[in-house]
Amino acid sequence: MNINVRILTKSVAQQYAFKRIVTFSTKPTQQAAAAAVPQQQEVTGPTVRKPIVPAHYRFVYPEFLPDPKVEWRNAVREKLERLDMIDRRRQIELPEFYVGSILAVTSSDPHAAGKTSRFVGICIHRERCGLRARFILRNVIDHQGIEVVYELYDPTIQKVEVLRLEKRLDDSLFYLRDALPEFSTFDENMEAEPLEEGAPVPINDIKVVLRPRPWLERWERQNLLGVANIEQYIKDKHRKSAEKVQKPWEKYDLMKQYRATIPEEEQKEIFAEVHTELHTLELQRKRNKRKRTFVKPKHLA
């Protein structure tokens, strides 16, 4: 009996493992890589279907790219994490969003009255990768600035809606903490503003007005594009010290850039692995959305 069960579980586990390996094996990528080389030489040859990964995937799914820090790399763990991320994405729609987009996150909350809580806010920061990917939402409610950190792959999250899909001029918007409250105030009952399909993500070039000093960080040193009035509040000594810490040569430092990013070849490999799955999920969502919008009339009678 015992042995039977063990054999059974083993066989199930093997089957499961086998299934998983088949769906995400690296073989197509290797084939594609191998196919790519001769294709350059003979263009007219019979074309092998290889996964064509759209170039925008690294912006849409940045968390699929691992941390470039060498000491933290682990090919097996990264692969397993990717599998788990795809598994989670089958359960819940995690839409494309950027720093500066306005999101509404519904999560289960054992402390709340209805056991769920919904928070609307502007995404001011995105960080970390893999299953630990997270983002910070900020809003001003009743004249009180509030920030909440969410993990993207947190199983308690029930719904992530993008109310307004746009980008800002900077990579992170921590300066909103020192800005006037109207720049981070968003209506909680805001309706989603859908973008046209295939349209590029608009960049909101709004310039934020800061409060006078003291600030939380030395914004004058960070070369921010989205702030209007830094000059108004800084003195000569701030300007001088800001100049001293500038590193204008860093943009020519190719080695630094190489170490801080995942190389393109590796990116291609990673996305080739998950592309088909992500693409089918995208298509499914689109179909479902169309269905839902067709079936559900908004106002009855």
Place this chain on the structure above:
Amino acid sequence: MAQLLLRNFTRAGNAALLTKGTSSSSITATSAEPGSCQLHTTPACCEIRKLARLRVVDNSDLGKRAMAEGRPPRCIHVYNKRGVGLIGDKVLVAIKGQMKKGILVGLKQKQRIKQPQFDSNNLVLIDDNGSPLGTRIHVPIPTVLRTILKEKTLAKGADYTKVLAIASRYV
């Protein structure tokens, strides 16, 4: 700690709460001020410890007057073993020359995932039985307080859940 004290006193610029031990340090701080460009280069401490300034967010008369005068209450004791106030902790504050108790209902400090982090350190004044002095809290309070305060009510004799009843909104 000495640095923290110095900063607090120089920033507030009032001697209302000076005790005998700290008055000498404040004098040295003020005398050093004109010559030096800046006394402190360390970032502000976001934790609620002794002498941290708080913001009263209920509509109690005492709290409203203290905030309007620009003399926010100072924490003079935190009722836990660590000495650092976390959300839902009871603190003793010095407010307009009186000692009052209060409950922390919002912190600037880093919070756990999914729990809100506020732009100010918020406080609701209570009396010794745990019933609030005001009748309304005019900012949102975190939902975790429901659980935390209920637990504390069971553990201690006082009834802290009345604070939840006067909240206008939860986040």
